[in-house]
Amino acid sequence: MTREEIIRPENKVYSRPRLIDDNYMHYCPGCSHGVVHKLVAEVIDELGLEDKAIGIAPVGCSVFAYNYIDCDWIEAAHGRAPALATAASRLNPQNVVFTYQGDGDLAAIGTAETIHACTRGENIVMILINNGIYGMTGGQMSPCTILGAKTATSPYGRRTDLNGFPLKVSNVVALLDGTCYVTRQAVHTVQAVRKAKAAIKKAFLNAIAKKGTSFVEVVSTCSSGWKMTPEKANKWMEENMFANYPLGDIKDTSAGLEEKTVEVKKS
Amino acid sequence: MKDNVKLMKGNEAIAMAAIRYGCDGYFGYPITPQSEVLETLEAEMPWETTGMVVLQAESELASINMVYGGAATGKAVMTSSSSPGVSLMQEGISYLAASELPALIVNVMRGGPGLGTIHPSQSDYFQATKGGGHGDYHLIVLAPSTVQEMADFVALGFDLAFKYRTPSMILADGVVGQMMEKVVLPEQRPRRTEEEIHLQCPWAVTGKHKGRDKRNIVTSLELDSAIMEKNNERFQRTYREIEKNEVRYEARYIDDAEYLIVAFGSIARICMKAIEDARKEGIKVGIIRPITLWPFPYEAIRKAAANVKGILCVELNAGQMIEDVRLAVSDSVPVTHYGRMGGIVPNPQEILDALRRDFIDKPANAQEETK
Amino acid sequence: MPKIHGAVTIEKERCKGCDLCVVACPCDVLSLQPKEVNDRGYHFAYPANEDACIGCAACAMVCPDACIEVYRVVVK
Structure with missing residues (x-):
């Protein structure tokens, strides 16, 4: 068959997500943010939430998430996304509110807001992009930087005597009674992308069904900050990050919720 | 009722x-x-x-x-x-x-x-x-x-x-x-x-399709300096509008006043008592109580100051609003401050004493030094 | 035995040449342009060996910039 015979609308098996905007993303080549943005856009589209979703953008690399995913957005102050989401969600129970934060935003300056939104069981989706570094400000150590990792503020590698231990924030929020679903995912392979999307979808379904807080950590790369090619960054993540941040569900009390039981009205 | x-x-x-x-x-x-x-x-x-x-x-x-x-x-x-x-x-x-x-x-x-x-x-x-x-x-x-x-x-x-x-x-x-x-x-x-919110607040983040085709984004971030300056200019235009339309204050006893007290909030009420006591003694004191501290009633104070010998700002602080009062009257009238700090609330007598000390008991040429 | 024909389109101006699609492709279809660059200076990806494509969409799924669309025909 010729290329022209294959490339026809009826043969299309993968499209650019409808709710991903035309804007070029400002992320560095190979950044995990782009993949997770696509998954969030696909899930919002597939669940018919285009007119109901409210995203809360963080401060950090994904500060401009609102330029890429086509739904309503509020840009939060550094670390405060869960507080904004709490109010937006309580005042607008007909909407579905999600936060999208990096590990510096969520697990350092915003730790209190994170923990309290989770323990109150706000009916929101929280997405954490954990690449163990502050990307936007130039690759400084974050609370989730693993031991030994070199960053701009731990140039000889993170040491416990100087910097303490990496914060496993998903394990922390899994202990809180307000969370219904806590999972740790990645997007470095096709299989991982499929699983991550299923996790994000489950989280949104939980929010629609008002089951409590769903927390999806995506262990991610920062090839610029780690000073590696995207391919090497994926390998380094597999070999080093996953030992500290093993993938899989950490908590799931939302089981049994089927997509078909949820009424999603399209406008 | x-x-x-x-x-x-x-x-x-x-x-x-x-x-x-x-x-x-x-x-x-x-x-x-x-x-x-x-x-x-x-x-x-x-x-x-x-x-x-x-x-x-x-x-x-x-x-x-x-x-x-x-x-x-x-x-x-x-x-x-x-x-x-x-x-x-x-x-x-x-x-x-x-x-x-x-x-x-x-x-x-x-x-x-x-x-x-x-x-x-x-x-x-x-x-x-x-x-x-x-x-x-x-x-x-x-x-x-x-x-x-x-x-x-x-x-x-x-x-x-x-x-x-x-x-x-x-x-x-x-x-x-x-x-x-x-x-x-x-x-x-x-x-x-x-529906009322959609009508009155078309900018509100309520979900994308509510009678609008574009998504709403609420953000204070703008990396383009030219746009950020325009944003600031828009804020400033709003502030000028507010200054024009929304100044609020209460003025009492100012028509015949020889001295003016400017005070806001709770202390203004204690000043009212001090003024009533003063007037019993024949001291003509008036008061302007700013209700909007921003926008500040500069013009009202300027007008009221035209015929007074001195202005006493009474505040529960070390002297903050006095700066705006001085801006209002420039150097045309002596302006002094009486305040208590640390949670102390003065009584009317203290305020009257301050008025006497700063203006009434003072020779006119000494008043300049109190500014 | 049905035969699978696949093809990909790559929006070259959107591509940042991160190479992740090249790595993800199980059939070694994709490469980065060795010399040519797009308007933003990236050596963009292209189907160098397009006959080998089975339309599995692995490249598109791992693409952070959503530049790849995938087509597939199964001939029985």
Whole structure:
């Protein structure tokens, strides 16, 4: 068959997500943010939430998430996304509110807001992009930087005597009674992308069904900050990050919720 | 009408007025001397009646950012705190102003700096009227001196905030917050419907398709300096409009006044007593009580100053509003300050003594030195 | 035995040449342009060996910039 015979609308098996905007993303080549943005856009589209979703953008690399995913957005102050989401969600129970934060935003300056939104069981989706570094400000150590990792503020590698231990924030929020679903995912392979999307979808379904807080950590790369090619960054993540941040569900009390039981009205 | 007359604390009046205004959400954190606002709301359970959301947050940082999140969805939302808590909120207040969001913030001031005291003060005047957080912005600042005004300024504060799309602040103090007075509460208004919000707040983040084809984004971020300057120019135009339209003050005894007192909030009432005492002795004193601290009643003070020999600013602080009073009159009249700090509230006699010391008992040529 | 024919389109101006699609492709279809660059200076990806494509969409799924669309025909 010729290329022209294959490339026809009826043969299309993968499209650019409808709710991903035309804007070029400002992320560095190979950044995990782009993949997770696509998954969030696909899930919002597939669940018919285009007119109901409210995203809360963080401060950090994904500060401009609102330029890429086509739904309503509020840009939060550094670390405060869960507080904004709490109010937006309580005042607008007909909407579905999600936060999208990096590990510096969520697990350092915003730790209190994170923990309290989770323990109150706000009916929101929280997405954490954990690449163990502050990307936007130039690759400084974050609370989730693993031991030994070199960053701009731990140039000889993170040491416990100087910097303490990496914060496993998903394990922390899994202990809180307000969370219904806590999972740790990645997007470095096709299989991982499929699983991550299923996790994000489950989280949104939980929010629609008002089951409590769903927390999806995506262990991610920062090839610029780690000073590696995207391919090497994926390998380094597999070999080093996953030992500290093993993938899989950490908590799931939302089981049994089927997509078909949820009424999603399209406008 | 009679049924609506109640005896209550200023803080309680704020809470009751918020419910009756049709406020959509209150987010707060306990701090003396304003905790009764949150306590009253929790006891009233307005979520059962009007549907108002009330939430005790984990910190003032969280409360102001909840206000930010709620305001971005077009809802009428508020918080209250006292001085140290309001200091913590400054980042969020700056974001509210920069994102052009309406919201109401109540500061029942206590003495500072630092943890300071739980007793009344007016030492957050600079913080409230000159910006407070980072960047070029103003809040509309209302200064109640009675429990009735505590109740009335909730509606006024919200209405102005929505009219100009800018946060407003009720700058009260521990005296007005804690004292009990007779108050007539406003009639219950319904909360705005979703349709009304879409109509009045087309910018609100409510979900993408609600009679609009583009998504709404509430953000204060703009990396293009040329656009950021335009944004700032737009904010400044709004502030000039507010200065033109919204100056409020109370003037009494100024027609024949030889001396003028300028005071706001609770201390203005003590000044009224001092003025009445002075007039019994034949000393003609008048008062201007700024109700909006920003925009400040410069023009009213300038006019009232034309025929007086001196102006005494009485404040529960080391002298903050006096700077605006001096700006109002330039060097045309001597302006002095009398204030107590650390939570002390002066009595009328002290104020009268200060007036005598600064102006009446002083030879005219010595008055210059007091400036 | 049905035969699978696949093809990909790559929006070259959107591509940042991160190479993740090249790594993800099980059939070694994709390469980065060795010399040519797009308007933003990236060596963009292209189907160098397009006859080998089975339309599995692995490249598109791992593409952070959503530049790849995938087509597939199964001939029985």
